[in-house]
Amino acid sequence: MKFAYRFSNLLGTVYRRGNLNFTCDGNSVISPVGNRVTVFDLKNNKSDTLPLATRFNVKCVGLSPDGRLAIIVDEGGAALLVSLVCRSVLHHFHFKGSVHSISFSPDGRKFVVTKGNIAQMYHAPGKKREFNAFVLDKTYFGPYDETTCIDWTDDSRCFVVGSKDMSTWVFGAERWDNLIYYALGGHKDAIVACFFESNSLDLYSISQDGALCVWQCDTLPEDLRLKAPTGWKADLLRRQEQEEEEQEEGDERETTIRGKATPAEEERKGKVKYSRLAKYFFNKEGDFNNLTAAxxxxxxxxxxxxxxxxxxxxxxxxxxxxxxxxxxxxxxxxxxxxxxxxxxxxxxxxxxxxxxxxxxxxxxxxxxxxxHFNSMVSLAYSPDGQYIVTGGDDGKVKVWNTLSGFCFITFTEHSSGVTGVTFTTTGYVIVTSSMDGTVRAFDLHRYRNFRTFTSPRPTQFSCVAVDSSGEIVSAGAQDSFEIFVWSMQTGRLLDVLSGHEGPISGLCFNPMKSILASASWDKTVRLWDMFDSWRTKETLTLTSDALAVTFRPDGAELAVATLNSQITFWDPETAVQTGSIEGRHDLKAGRKELDKITAKHSAKGKAFTTLCYSADGQSILAGGMSKFVCLYHIREQILVKRFELSCNFSLDAMEEFLNRRKMTEFGNLALIDQDAGEEDGVAIPLPGVRKGDMSSRHFKPEIRVTSLSFSPTGRCWAATSTEGLLIFSLDARMLFDPYELDTSVTPGQVREALRQREFTRAILMAFRLNERTLTQEALEAVPWAEIEVISASLPQLYVEKLLEFLASSFEVSRHLEFYLIWTQKLLMLHGQKLKSRSGQLLPTVQFLQKGVQRHLDDVAKLCDWNRYNIRYALAVSRQQGMKRTLEDAGLEKAAETSDEDAEMSDDDSLHLLGGAEDAVLA
Incomplete structure (x- = not known):
């Protein structure tokens, strides 16, 4: 299960369209992001995208009152019943039409959807297993135009529906005798929202032109009367009542027929009536400041x-x-x-x-x-894997925390699209290139742009690279075909490398040597020696234009993606090609709506535009103008796995075959710009145009992968695509992946070994079962005094597995000191043996470093705060002690001057700490 990467999270997109929902506890926001749904936990500062997707963009989300279930409806009317507890799809359903809104009743027994000019009420799914989770109860007619909004009364007896025909309709959820439906007018534009008052039938209706109507009802909710049944239901009810009367004929008590009332009561309690109490208007600024949400x-x-x-x-x-x-x-x-x-x-x-x-x-x-306002173009992982930096066509550079999923800093210094981003080896400096003719360096300590590199003549930079020492910055030009080299320390231009005869498409430094590889559209890759007068060391001749170039993490191999969909591998020392992969049939580019050719022929013009080696250097990821990302095994030169990044048909180039239903004798229906003049009822005029605007503003983005990057820890990889920043991880899987398992290895045997205090045998069996909870139980049962002895007795293979487990435990466990002792003993006892396999163990060590570094940052902040508090407390106590001594001596004047002296002697007071501060820091 080495390549069992699963979708883990979606960053870079926080909201697309649809309705927002708060969970029942009010601590999380559920937001639609394209064809997925993200839950933002505001209390724990974490975002999590559900591992499910619809076929089109999400239109609306309905949340049950207990917060356990959600109904997600897309633009095509397909619905998913989702359990938010186990994060899985329970049921699929299709409403056979575009749904505008959906709402559960407060008691959770029913829900209403608005579709077209009707409202449909369904029985909500229960907690028991059902053959059909959605059962249609009633269909309500009344509005002449599309329905827009729903709201329920607190007792779930009635609901109100707003419509684009400027009317508001109140319907009874049951067969009420005095309320079947009630239509309310009073507006001059489409209804945006309508709300019931608490424990009342009084309601408010709000229209798009900014008018609010307050409606008062003359009937209380408890005064609604059930309608008497007719037909066979009445006969059945009458028989049941006669049987009850025969059983109770010995008792003298009145029997009331349910659903009926005396004529006097019917006259007194007539039909429900509404009256308008008031009408208010919101302050508007301009003709196009419509009210859009409430x-x-x-x-x-x-x-x-x-x-x-x-x-x-x-x-x-x-x-x-x-x-x-x-x-x-x-x-x-x-x-x-x-x-x-x-x-x-x-x-x-x-x-x-x-x-x-x-x-x-x-x-x-x-x-x-x-x-990002426009699509993302490039990304890079920090050396410890904690952060991801992305650059977009909007000129913004954003830094994302992989643990929380939030962006914590945005740099906006670039005035044009960002074409490349990279981290230095320290992880605290970001270097970016842009089409505005600048290369900028950003400091993650002070969050500022501290270096700006420019060229003698204005040029557009298409890529950027930084060497392993962080001292040399290079960027490739798109128009002058040159490579510019600067010094990070001084910011001066060191040299301009000429020789390419086409735009520079990619740059990459050798991680182990000061060798720069540059790929160009002139069908060559050049290797430049940074220490030998910047001259060309080798020139690799290709069969087609080079689109991307990257070095293996150990610097012993070079991979190049070319325009003919090939990936070629080279030995940078001997300039000999060592392998080639033909990826034309693996890319599987989709067919656009307006394409004249099939998807199969369209793929011939596509190629891989981005490459990335895995952390161990044995595999390579490749992506391009397709929804697929291909993972190849380099030595065997075979396709290991193909990841589908999106199944969203709201994007272009997703179809594999032509949809003949869209082809008419007049041409493709995709050419017709439907609903482009209005976006959710809001007109989008061009400047200077009042009416009759015939221009097209409909845009359907094309699916593509612009950049790929493996995490240094090897546990996950990220891709920037039209959907956003997608992260695929090994940690999100729920798989049974045992290792050297036999019939004698069971969870019961592991716990029996723990009871007999055979800790080494228990740990080995737990790792062979490969169940995280069982491994954690076996490790935490070991007394800390015996950790060194057990660490020494572990075989080499299980030491590596234990280090990987410890690295993942640092992110979730609170037993920080206990796991640090394990890590220290393992590295001290097996360090020399592990050095022989340093290349394969590098991802695990970096994963370990990521967890330790995060805790180090948190503890360092706490220690700095404690140090400040101790310093302040000592200064205050010393000042008060001196003041009290002087006051006792009757020297008030000297006491006043001593206040200033005590404030100035804070540093001297630290000498009184002795070992207290060291103890706090420890």
Whole structure:
């Protein structure tokens, strides 16, 4: 199971379109990202993308009241019933049409979907196993145009539906005698949202033109009467009542027929009636500042409204008092949600791909994340694997934490698209190249751009590389065909390497030597010696244009991707080709909607544009203009595995065959720009155009892989694609992967060995079973005093497995000192033997370093804080002691001057610590 990489997380995309939801505890936000769904844990500061995907972009998400189930509906009407507890799909369903919104009833027994101009109520799936999880109960008609929104009463007796025909419809979830349906008007534009008041049938309706209507009902929810049954149901009910009367004829008590009332009661309790109490208008700025989203919290009576100009308002209802008004950006707010306590408000902006969670009482951001505005172009892992840096066509450079999944710094110094990013070997400096003619170096300590490298003549840089010492920076030019070399220390241009006759497509330094490999469209790869007057050491002649070049981690091999879909391998010392892989049939490029040729012929023009060696150097990843990423074994030159990055048919070039239903006698239906003039009901005009705008603004992005990178730890790899930054990991798998297993190795035998205090045998059997929980139980049962003896008795092969287990345990376990003792003893006792296999063990050691480094950073911050507190406490106590002594002597004036002296002598007070500070740091 060495290549059992599974989808782990999606970074770089925080919101695309659809509705936002808070979980029932109010601590997490569920956000649709393309055809996937991400859960942002705001309490633990972590994002997690569910390992499931729909065939098209997600349109809406419905969350059950207990937070255990979610219904995810895509643009095509296909639905997934998902368990948020076990993160798996329970049921597939198709609503046979485009669904606009979905909402569960507060009791969790039913849910309503709005589809077209109707509303359909389904029985919600229960906790028992069912043949059909979705059973249609009723279909409600009434609106003439598309329905837009749903809201339920607190007792689940009624629900309200808004429509684009400017009407609001109240329906009964049961067969009520005094409420079948009720239509409300009063608006001049499409209804955006409608909400019931708490424990009442009173409701609010909000339209797109910024009007709010307050409706009052003359009937309480408990006054709704069930309609008397008719037909065979009435006969069945009558027989049951007669049987009950015969059984109780000896008792003298009144029998009331259910569902019936006396004529006097019917006259007194008539049909439900609504009356409009008030109508309010939101302040608008311009003709196109439409109201686009709204949310209402019934307990605190808080109404949040978002507008197309990026402004949102907070109002208190029913008085309509303005609490707050703030502008997020200049793009429309697509979705608004409020958590259960009413403290946090989530905003989604699809135009910028932005997600905000705002705490309105303290007026501060809980979460503020935004992906790249345009597609990502390049990525790089930090040397310890903790961070990923990405560069995009929008000119932004973002740094992501692989553990939390959040972006913690964004650099915006570039004025054009970023073409290449890389880390130095220290991991604290990022070097980027851009089409704006600059190469910039960013410091991750102070988060600033401390070096800017430029060329004598303005040029566009297509790639960048930094040598292993971090002293030499090189960048390739796209227009002048030259390679520029700078010094990191001084920022001066050292040399300009000429010789290529085409644009430079890739640069890579040898990790072990100062040799620079440059790939170009002139069908050559040149090796430059950095220590020998920058002259060309070798020139490798290729059969086609070179698109990417990379060195193996040990520097003993060079891989080149060419335009004819081949990957060639070279020995950089002898300039001899050692192997070749033909990848034309493995790429499997898809067919675009407007292509005139088949996908098979389209693949002939595609090629691999990015390469990456695995951490151990035995395999290579390749990706290009396709949804597939291919993993090849280098020595055997065979395809080991092909990873499908996306199954989202909302992207272009995903189809393998032509859809003949879209072909008409007038041409392809894809040429017709449907719904381009309006985006969710909001007109998108061109500048200077009032009406009759016939221009096309419909854009369907093409699926492609722009960059690949293996983590230095070897446990995961990342790819930048049209979907975002996808991470595939070995840690996300749920596989039984035993090692040298026989019938005598069972969990019971492991625990029996632990009871007999045969710890070495128990650890060896646990590793042969390869179950993490059992291995953890065996290790933690060992007394710390016996760790050294047991470490010495472990075979060499199990030492490597134990080091890998310890590295993964540092990320999740709290037993930090215990696992550090294990690590220290293993490395001290087996260090000399491990050196002989340093190449194969390098990913494991780097994985170990990543976990230790993260804890070191956390503990260092704590120690610095403790040191400051001790210093401050000593200074204050010394000052008070001196002041008290002087006051006792009656020298108040001297006491006043001693205040200043005590403040200046903080450093002297450290001498009184003795070994206290060392103890804190330890």
């Amino acid at each position: 949310a209402y919290h019934k307990k605190v009576h808080l109404l949040v409204t978002g507008f197309a100009s990026g402004i949102f308002h907070l109002h208190e209802l029913p008085e309509f008092n303005l609490i707050h008004s703030l502008s997020i950006s200049d793009q429309r707010i697509s979705s608004v949600a409020i958590n259960s306590s009413g403290d946090w408000i989530a905003f989604g902006c699809s135009g910028l791909g932005q997600l905000l969670v705002w705490e309105w009482q303290s007026e501060s951001y809980v979460l503020k994340q935004q992906g």
